[in-house]
Amino acid sequence: MAKKPVKLDDVAKEAGVSKTTVSRVLNRRGYLSDATIAKVERAMEKLNYRPNAIARQLYKQETKLVGLIFPTIDDPFFGQLESALENELYRRGYKVLMGNSQNNPEKERSFLRQLLNRQVDGLIVGAHNQAISEYQRTTLPIISIEQIVSRNVPVVASDNYNGGLLATQRLLDDGCQHIIHTNYPEDIPTPNHERRLAYEDLLRKHGQIPITYHISFDDPVEKKRRIIRQIFEDHPEVDGIFADNDTNAGLIMNIAGEFKRLIPEDLRVVGYDGANATRILLPQLTTVQQPINQMAAVAVEMLQSRINGEKVSSRMLPVKILDGGTA
Amino acid sequence: MAKKPVKLDDVAKEAGVSKTTVSRVLNRRGYLSDATIAKVERAMEKLNYRPNAIARQLYKQETKLVGLIFPTIDDPFFGQLESALENELYRRGYKVLMGNSQNNPEKERSFLRQLLNRQVDGLIVGAHNQAISEYQRTTLPIISIEQIVSRNVPVVASDNYNGGLLATQRLLDDGCQHIIHTNYPEDIPTPNHERRLAYEDLLRKHGQIPITYHISFDDPVEKKRRIIRQIFEDHPEVDGIFADNDTNAGLIMNIAGEFKRLIPEDLRVVGYDGANATRILLPQLTTVQQPINQMAAVAVEMLQSRINGEKVSSRMLPVKILDGGTA
DNA sequence: ATCTTTGTGTCAACCGGTTGACACAAAGAA
DNA sequence: TTCTTTGTGTCAACCGGTTGACACAAAGAT
Numbered sequence: 001m002a003k004k005p006v007k008l009d010d011v012a013k014e015a016g017v018s019k020t021t022v023s024r025v026l027n028r029r030g031y032l033s034d035a036t037i038a039k040v041e042r043a044m045e046k047l048n049y050r051p052n053a054i055a056r057q058l059y060k061q062e063t064k065l066v067g068l069i070f071p072t073i074d075d076p077f078f079g080q081l082e083s084a085l086e087n088e089l090y091r092r093g094y095k096v097l098m099g100n101s102q103n104n105p106e107k108e109r110s111f112l113r114q115l116l117n118r119q120v121d122g123l124i125v126g127a128h129n130q131a132i133s134e135y136q137r138t139t140l141p142i143i144s145i146e147q148i149v150s151r152n153v154p155v156v157a158s159d160n161y162n163g164g165l166l167a168t169q170r171l172l173d174d175g176c177q178h179i180i181h182t183n184y185p186e187d188i189p190t191p192n193h194e195r196r197l198a199y200e201d202l203l204r205k206h207g208q209i210p211i212t213y214h215i216s217f218d219d220p221v222e223k224k225r226r227i228i229r230q231i232f233e234d235h236p237e238v239d240g241i242f243a244d245n246d247t248n249a250g251l252i253m254n255i256a257g258e259f260k261r262l263i264p265e266d267l268r269v270v271g272y273d274g275a276n277a278t279r280i281l282l283p284q285l286t287t288v289q290q291p292i293n294q295m296a297a298v299a300v301e302m303l304q305s306r307i308n309g310e311k312v313s314s315r316m317l318p319v320k321i322l323d324g325g326t327a
Numbered sequence: 328m329a330k331k332p333v334k335l336d337d338v339a340k341e342a343g344v345s346k347t348t349v350s351r352v353l354n355r356r357g358y359l360s361d362a363t364i365a366k367v368e369r370a371m372e373k374l375n376y377r378p379n380a381i382a383r384q385l386y387k388q389e390t391k392l393v394g395l396i397f398p399t400i401d402d403p404f405f406g407q408l409e410s411a412l413e414n415e416l417y418r419r420g421y422k423v424l425m426g427n428s429q430n431n432p433e434k435e436r437s438f439l440r441q442l443l444n445r446q447v448d449g450l451i452v453g454a455h456n457q458a459i460s461e462y463q464r465t466t467l468p469i470i471s472i473e474q475i476v477s478r479n480v481p482v483v484a485s486d487n488y489n490g491g492l493l494a495t496q497r498l499l500d501d502g503c504q505h506i507i508h509t510n511y512p513e514d515i516p517t518p519n520h521e522r523r524l525a526y527e528d529l530l531r532k533h534g535q536i537p538i539t540y541h542i543s544f545d546d547p548v549e550k551k552r553r554i555i556r557q558i559f560e561d562h563p564e565v566d567g568i569f570a571d572n573d574t575n576a577g578l579i580m581n582i583a584g585e586f587k588r589l590i591p592e593d594l595r596v597v598g599y600d601g602a603n604a605t606r607i608l609l610p611q612l613t614t615v616q617q618p619i620n621q622m623a624a625v626a627v628e629m630l631q632s633r634i635n636g637e638k639v640s641s642r643m644l645p646v647k648i649l650d651g652g653t654a
Numbered sequence: 655a656t657c658t659t660t661g662t663g664t665c666a667a668c669c670g671g672t673t674g675a676c677a678c679a680a681a682g683a684a
Numbered sequence: 685t686t687c688t689t690t691g692t693g694t695c696a697a698c699c700g701g702t703t704g705a706c707a708c709a710a711a712g713a714t
Contacts, residue, residue, distance in 0.1 A: 024702095030663090032663095051700085054384050058379075059668075075604065084401075251607060254611075353672095385700070668704105675694105678694105679692085
């Protein structure tokens with residue numbers, strides 16, 4: 001015997017007015033006497049009335065919801081990024097519908113398809129899948145972060161190439177002779193590859209041979225460890241490593257210990273990302289920091305513009321190197 | 328001149344059938360000839376029809392949305408927890424509406440009020456605020472994680488008291504004579520205090536005087552560092568620290584370095600949480616691990632039961648200590 | 655005395671799907 | 685022949701707010 005929820009009509013009856021009047025009180029529009037307002041509010045209070053958001057959304061054709069599609073949230077970089085996005089969106093009156101693709105194209109597609117059904121007013125994506133045709137033929141406002149999704153989707157990115165240069169240059173300045181890089185397998189589309197390209201270009205310019213070991217974001221930790229051990233086994237001469245993200249840099253530092261390498265004496269390490277959580281747990285790491293919060297702010301600003309029907313173009317934000325002690 | 332979105336009626340017209348028939352094809356209910364199905368599907372394809380989720384929700388009175396209210400997502404513990412929750416919920420056909428309270432009662436209340444308006448089918452909360460009366464007088468299914476929200480809200484918790492015992496006992500077993508603890512200020516309601524109580528009880532039993540330094544989750548990192556430095560200044564004799572979370576344990580380890588303490592020789596450290604990200608960045612930390620993924624699974628299962636109208640009661644899950652090298 | 659302006663409130667259509675009730679035809683059963 | 689079952693499809697009410705159109709009264713302007 002669950003009581004039916006109170007609806008606007010019930011309030012109207014209780015207050016002795018019409019639906020319209022109640023709605024007007026709710027939205028404070030049109031002419032209203034103080035007496036009427038008081039009467040209606042008393043009735044709402046008495047019945048503990050809660051307006052049905054869905055009904056309003058149906059009529060208004062807007063949900064004040066924004067979808068976020070990223071690989072995961074259980075990671076210092078994405079955690080901070082989505083956290084910052086949520087904050088910015090909330091400030092502008094939007095709530096967040098979160099979907100973690102786990103780099104699973106199936107899940108991403110299903111998620112996307114559902115959101116496209118007028119569930120959200122806009123979308124911010126940073127997942128690593130491609131060839132998801134749904135992105136192409138929709139008119140929903142979309143902003144992408146660090147990822148090229150489709151020709152018509154503006155991108156907010158940090159300057160990955162320059163970040164790669166900064167990291168590599170640092171190791172060169174430190175006098176490293178054998179610098180190795182870790183990055184995604186090349187068939188996974190991500191802007192991280194820009195970091196690799198910079199590393200390769202700069203290394204070649206200095207007469208060194210670039211060597212990249214491929215570690216995928218989704219590899220289980222044990223596999224990542226195995227790949228890193230391989231580095232030390234294949235290249236005992238290594239004296240500098242540029243990791244494409246801080247988590248890998250952390251793993252590298254641990255495994256360097258296993259191989260009795262002192263950091264920074266025997267081995268210099270530069271990471272990438274510079275997220276809050278990593279800075280706390282691994283402050284000694286020298287790393288290229290992305291302006292995560294700023295990226296979030298810019299992305300939300302751009303999305304808002306698109307929702308308002310304005311045109312926006314892609315933006316690239318600068319990175320900087322943070323000195324720890326590892327390089 | 329934005330074209331109006333295609334609606335069910337348009338598809339019906341295109342296919343030469345009625346709305347009902349199209350709806351039936353969409354939901355595969357009632358008797359339908361193959362010919363009809365094909366006809367309708369061709370029409371949907373041709374018009375690129377997307378059903379309006381909001382309209383369906385309004386009629387069905389369910390949104391297949393679950394709200395998540397936690398302090399933040401930018402933290403290894405909450406990141407992993409929310410990530411696991413999202414996964415479990417997705418498996419059951421629910422999408423996630425995320426709200427970070429930032430331990431800001433204002434934001435939490437506003438968020439909650441909006442979700443209560445029939446926006447979500449259920450709620451999982453783990454925010455640290457109290458006295459939010461909205462939780463009390465609603466019939467929305469709610470499950471709380473590690474937090475007592477209201478008499479009628481079932482809780483999923485890990486065995487915090489036992490976790491406190493495990494951590495403290497480990498330090499005692501290591502022969503520590505001066506064990507200090509960090510935890511929230513006592514006026515912030517969190518189950519972490521159970522960990523403190525266990526520490527106090529056990530320490531007293533062993534004739535030691537419990538000393539707790541208060542570090543709030545929301546304190547800026549610099550403040551946290553300051554408080555931790557204070558520990559070493561006030562109690563140079565300290566030889567064991569039980570931190571109420573791994574992030575603080577990480578900070579403690581760093582600052583121990585500043586004070587020239589070797590870990591574990593001069594100082595033993597035990598953390599709390601054992602989240603994935605921390606295990607990767609700080610594997611050497613001995614810590615009490617919460618069964619984060621299991622907590623998420625149980626919470627979702629309980630929520631599903633409540634949504635189905637069943638009664639559920641609170642559950643407590645066991646913790647275990649993970650051996651690193653710091654204690 | 656007539657015309658506007660301001661204040662208060664009502665009616666009914668609308669947003670876009672969903673579904674119970676019902677109509678009608680063809681096939682099989684009694 | 686008549687009754688039941690199966691297959692196919694239509695009608696219109698419904699979910700719960702929102703709002704343009706409109707009615708009517710009182711006050712102020714000309």
